[in-house]
Amino acid sequence: MAHLRWLSASSGILLAAPAFVQAAQYATAEETARRSFPEATAFREVLVQPSTDDVSAVAAVVGKPGLRATPWRILVASRGAEVIGAVAIDSVVGKLELIDYAVAVGADGKIRDVEILAYRESHGYEVKLPAWRRQFVGKGADASLRVGDDIANISGATLSCVHVTDGVRRSVLYVARLQASGRL
């Protein structure tokens, strides 16, 4: 019976673990969407499975790691019947832990906002700073979007800032492909 009790307790912990391994959320993707597209009359959520063409096309531009091949959660903003933009939600590893972030891209392919949804590392919180994230605004898939080029590095947070920047570049390229092919 003692063994059964431990087994049962362990199973419970294992099942519950994914729910506990969540840091405090900062802004939500929905708040980011509302703030980035105040003119929107409606938002809808889609889960988009990247095609092999998407993965190879984005990888050809950004190198490795390429586009995440699992379904992407995207909030699509509309005004009437017109799609005016999208918010892509993704995660990258900072140094040790995942950073959840959202990228809002207008119909013109330009970034309207980059929001950190959750940051869990002990150091390098600076990617959350509005001043750093504002560097992305107005840039599109044609921009370099590289740390040390058009995005400033952060002292003591190099890995977090490089990985978030790489993730934003991938997100913008992917959203641009979705918009161009009418998949949003």
Add this chain to the structure above:
Amino acid sequence: MRPNFHLQTVCRAAGFAALWLAAAAANAQPLPTPEQLVQRLDALAQELERVKAQLQQLRESRDRATTVPPQADAAAAPAAAAAMPAAVAPAAPSEPSTVISSYGEINVNRPKNGSNTRADLARFVIALQHRFDEKTKMVSELEIEHAVSSADDRGEAEVEQLYLEHRLTDTYGARAGLTLVPIGLLNTNHEPTAYYGVERNFVETAIIPTTWREGGFQIFGEHDNGVSWIAGVGTGFDLSKWDATSSEGRESPLGSIHQELQLAKAHDVSVYGNVEWRGVPGLRLGGGGFTGKVGQATPGFAAPDARVTLWDVHAKWMPGPWDLSALYTKGAITGAGDLNLTFAGQPFPVPRSFDGWYAQAAYRWQVKGDVVLAPFARYERFNTGRSFDGLPEGLNPGNVGTEGVATLGASFYLNPNVVFKADVQRFRLNKDNDRFNLGVGYSF
């Protein structure tokens, strides 16, 4: 409602039978009464209803999100909803709650006298981090220096960090345990991929005793305007460890009396803190301070009220590919005059003041993809004994001299986690130390 009724009835009957059988098999405790069994089954049925309701909620949430197929010509998603859809779980990778990381470096130093050339596995660190829940985690680093650690060898095995961190809010948090002291640029960011040069700079080794850690408590804040700060209280130095016959105190006054939470004398509590500002992307301005008594109520000690104070100011600016930094630090051991009198005639008394600064410029040339070549130059000045208390003229060493070191080299990053380094160093006073260094390091 009909299917639910059937389900409940079947569950109840099966549960009844199972409980009776289990109870009979156990044969160790008195059998529960039928009334008790009915109560338990009712509780189980209620729990089942709750689970079913949660499952239905999840289904509804999933249905509100529409999966768009990968085909380029796929039909667009359904018509726009009137309001923001309910959130489903992010379609993003999940993270493990326990993470192992590591860093290490192997260095070769060839001084002017080639017979003193040494190759050294300077450090190998394994770090273990475990997240208990959304707000609380454990962070640790276990380090082996110089490859082999035993009674007959010169290596060390040490716990460099071991603390619990708890997030109070998005902005504030607290740590308890063995934590790094947030003074200088290097101490809290000391992986080989994070600094230029095969060896760590002298100022943040001789004056700020990197890697400097103390046991105690920290609170910290991280604000949206770019200001972050840490305030801490904990253990400090032990001046009774000072050995006036050893040059260790001349090489690094505080490094020779640190305790590293190794059965640390904790009678005297130290306080410290820092403030950083990163309000402009690429720019970091900051400073920190530490103070604490170091007599530690040691019986018969000649300097019971001695105190260590250390502070620094630093700046780092990274415009485009440039990486520019500068730091000034000053330390003092006050109230050690009487102790120095007991050391009269010995070569290495306790200094009253010591200080240093450096300026460094690096250019990070992105060769291709993640491959970066970063040539750099650094000049530093440091003095580990600017003045001494308590000793009369003739016995007082006075100012031991300010060493200057010019370092010119390059770091070649295969990717952000792997670096090969080479540099030459020229010394102002002790020219025998002029040397050429090679190193390889990693961090993940």
